Amino acid sequence: MSHEVVRRVTELGDRLAAHAAETEQLGRLSDQSVALVREAGVMRMLQPTEFGGYAAHPRDFAEAVMAVSRYCGSTGWVCGVGGVHPWEMALMDRKLQDEVWGEDPDIWIASPYAAQGIATPVEGGYRLRGHWNFSSGTDHCDWIFLGALVAGPDGAPAQPPKVLHVVLPRADYTIVEDSWDVIGLCGTGSKDVLVEDAFIPEYRTIDAGEVAEGESAAARAGRTDTVYRLPFWAMFPLGITAAVIGIAEGAMAAHLDYQRERVTAMHTRIKDDPYVLYAISEAAAEIAASRTQLLDGISRLYDQIEAGEAVSFADRSMVRRNQTRCAWRAVTAVDEIFARSGGNAARRTGVLQRFWRDAHVGLQHAIHTPGSIYHSSALTAMGVEVPEGPLRALI
CATH class of the missing domain: 2.40.110.10 (Butyryl-CoA Dehydrogenase, subunit A, domain 2)
Known part of the structure; x- marks a missing residue:
């Protein structure tokens, strides 16, 4: 069942989309976009319940971020990054939590x-x-x-x-x-x-090392909810990659709207072009696979902790490897559909070009750099040596 916040985002989606161009022009979220995010409750997904939050399953948080990103990539990105901060604040000293949220639980x-x-x-x-x-x-x-x-x-x-x-x-x-x-x-x-x-x-x-491990920080803060016992390098990348995948879903929706009645300069209707239709389906499947794998990874870790099992470095490494690949797969799919959208797709009057640009800049984040993550996860999977030093970074 869809979380109530995800449902509210979907209901508010057209209004979020209507303010996306203004947000881009301002170089920050428009006041209306901020108000809509607050109305939907996205930033409260991982906030403790005693401060008016949901303490939600991280899968639900990721789906809320994807939902926002389908309508406005920048707004979804801010939700993906900023939405994790209440999760870490829950691990801080209670005195600080009261300072931040005591008078206004909507503080970002x-x-x-x-x-x-x-x-x-x-x-x-x-x-x-x-x-x-x-x-x-x-x-x-x-x-x-x-x-x-x-x-x-x-x-x-x-x-x-x-x-x-x-x-x-x-x-x-x-x-x-x-x-x-x-x-x-x-x-x-x-x-x-x-x-x-x-x-x-x-x-x-x-x-930072204590937060990275998850369990010890939660124990010190007196947090027993499963969500607060997850490792940082599973939670923080989750929000960012969820935004990228949501952007890819927005790009696909914009592409379908554009191609539905399009006729090329050679007088070919796109719906009669088997090559473009093939590319659409393949790209859609890749984006769907990215979504499924991202949600599966965080759900696996959550279920392990819920069952009383320790999360190992190998577990974290596998999830980080897959999360990184999800982002690359989704953006590659966006490239495939953009390349088949014709020259008019590059016009700033259309939305597809904004999703395309947003997806590529989202891929530039450090947590999407595959080199050391793939290196470390391969060594871990083979069991030939235990990665140390830089090969443990961001895992």
Whole structure:
């Protein structure tokens, strides 16, 4: 049965689509798009129930992100990235959760998690400085997660490296305007953020390695719901890849609308062209397979934890391999249909070209880089050696 949020997104879909062009032009989500996302409840999917959230199955969250992305890629992307942040906030100190959501459970949280800052230990916490890229949806957020390397005694990153996720209120960081000028996902407003010298209390930090493992962070936070015991590198990529697959589904829908009555310059009706029809069906099957495999992966991990089974590195590696492949498969399918849409498909007056651009920029995210993920998962599958060091990164 479809989750109520997914149903609401579908009901609001035409209105989301109507504001997609404005969102792209603004370089951030339009106010109407934000209002529609709030009305649907997408950002509350993974939020704890005591703060008005659903604590939903991650499969349902992914389907909600896909649903939004079918109508507006940028809005879906912000939901996919920002929608995971309530999940991690649930693992933080309860004092911080009350600060963020105590007065307004609809508060949004931004990121990025890349360790592009230095956190220097001081009494009671850390002093933070750094410059981060790609803070999707940041204009609409009042708090932010940032990745930071802990400094050693000399001020340089400590060895071996230790990464924290730290949380700051809007007053403690600067959004760098005009830092998001791109060819796709333009409306995500994924701008740079700057921190010059902010104090981070200890309770607003969490060890990134602990979150990556899942179970220990949930136990420390007193969270017993299965969704909060999942590993970070299963949850964070889920939202992003769900957005890419939803964008691909939107591209397919736009392609079908365009081709239905199209007649080529050679006076051939597309519905009479067996080669284009073959390509449509093959691409549709590839996008459907991507959706199925992504949902299967997160469901497998969820079911393991629900059954009391430990999630191994091999389990995480397999899911990351498949999730990465899902994105590439879906975008390749979009290329196939776009290539058969004729020159008019490139006109900005049509929506297909926006989905095509959004899909390719979505593929550029670091979690879709296949090299080390495929390398590590192949070694793990063969059992010839245990991947270490960089080969364990992002898994």
